[in-house]
Amino acid sequence: MGNEEPLLSVRDLAIGYQAARREVLLVRDVSFDVAPGEIVCLVGESGSGKTLTGRAVVGLLRHSGRLRVSGSVAFGGRELTTMPERELRRIRGREIGMIFQDPAAALDPVVRVGDQVAEAAVRLGSGRRRAERGRVIELMSQVGINDPEVRARQFPHEISGGMCQRVLIAIALAGDPGLLIADEPTTALDVTIQAQVLHLLSELRREKGLSVLLITHDMGVAAQMADRILVMYAGSLVEVAPTAEFFAHPGHPYSLGLVQAVPRVDAARARRLPAIPGTVPEPGDRPPGCPFHPRCPLRLDVCQTDEPALLPAGPGLAACHRSDEVRGDARLPIWAGTAWVDTARAETARAGSAAAAGQP
């Protein structure tokens, strides 16, 4: 996929707002591409700027008042950030679709489900409401909704969350877009429904060559879905890597923590689930140097003064002064509580084999 023209190309994206004296940046220097047919996962903790990045791509931050967006978002060679609203509207729905974290809230509670699908279908199709009835049913069955005729007459509160998400996907697909931005599409769903929705997305990618920018904090979802993984921390990208490489040789201590915090059923031996101590810094008080250094067990003096750039590390990119060491070390140190222990010690410390799985 590497030498193909990217479908979506984000360059130097920054999102900030003007505080009392200074500008606070919520997202900074974010650059990435999404190739046609590629699934790219944007992962990171809550508050790392994933959702804002996704919203900025479709121009949802335009009327948000105080948020200022700079940088470039190019879709199919056209610049979206400076495009007039009127033109952007034609791209929305037809070329870029979006689904949201809370499917129940993303549907209008007072409008019947079928009418909401029809709204998208009418606008994006022939324009005649009557003629779109068949199209609505077709869209709804395409995303695996049983009895679409019945469901279409129901209100959002009458159907389940998983069903709502399917309806949203149907709406997003009405215009047959090339790119789908999925903002934590499965977070509000239970595990079986999550699997179904993810399966649906993979199918759509295979059948229609749909590109997906999948925003998630669930490393399991990322591992299953992604071709490439982008890791965000405190508003910056800290690592970009192909999925297999990312899980085998993460190039950033934060990524390493994320990877190792995933509970695995097939783990060879019982181990205590590691956790990354501390929390993401508030946007207002991002530490100097590497934003991750206060939580990083590998920090050096240089980490506290110089912010590492996103540089090539193996097949991907990583923003860490010690990324080669992190990548190269076969006997990877792991995160365990606040301690920094190696796998050999973890092997002996089997006590916490039933560690609870939390959000990374």
Add this chain to the structure above:
Amino acid sequence: MDNTTAPAGTATSVLPLLAGRWGGRPVWRRRWLPRGRLMRWLAIAFLALLAGWALVPGLFASGSPTAVNPVAALLGPSGHYLLGTDQYGRSVYTELVYGARPALEVGLACTLIGGLTGSAVGIIGGYLGGWADMAVMRLIDILLALPGLFLALIFIAALPRTVPNEILAISISTVPIFARVLRGQALQVRSLLFIDAATVTGVRRRAIVWRHVVPNCMAPAVVLAAVNIGVAIVVAASLNFLGLGPSEGVLDWGALIASGQNYINQDWWISVFPGLTVALLVIAVSIIGDWLRDAMEPSSG
């Protein structure tokens, strides 16, 4: 005392005086009326009675409200004249019954005109925001600083006294409340996720307002309208009482109260019964309004 009058839904607080502030309605909006099912049904029954008067007055009162009978002037309440007669010998009861229709017409017309205008201003301002919204809302602030009756007074004073002008004046006084409430609602709806979802589907802003914002603003508008019909009737009656209503020929409760003013010491029934009707209307409307608001509160689904 605060504890005994606190509404049932309010959590009992260590600071009874402040309970209302955190526990729901502010202290000054405490319900002072006995509430509950009985009061609600009494209110509904009274409003139904007034509606009956307005729709089929002939069914409730015999004879004409304008039939003058000097022989029967200023008679007290009796079996024949239920609420007595006025200085021209007209039955006060019949006048009350026949006064309901014009009152209701004014109430409905003002609510419709003022409510629609106010809602439109509020929703457009709230959804679009920006400069125009600021300007309009400051104007609304100024209008809201004056009580509705006062506002209507100002406009009616400048206009010839006809029924349409009376309706116009009261409608104008209705606009600010609707604008304010609906703007708040539209602001809230605008920030909901399904508006973003419609936006990223490429739906036009105008279509978003009509299909998503307006329907989601209906609940508070309906409550406000229901209450406002009663309020408008009372304002109209007050204007008429002050002699600022339509100059001739319209039967009106306010004018009726005013006409009994000179006789209030002895022949009290001319003013008191119409006054009582208006007062009961206000109470009934506020009970129904409270009930509707509680029933439509988003938190209760």
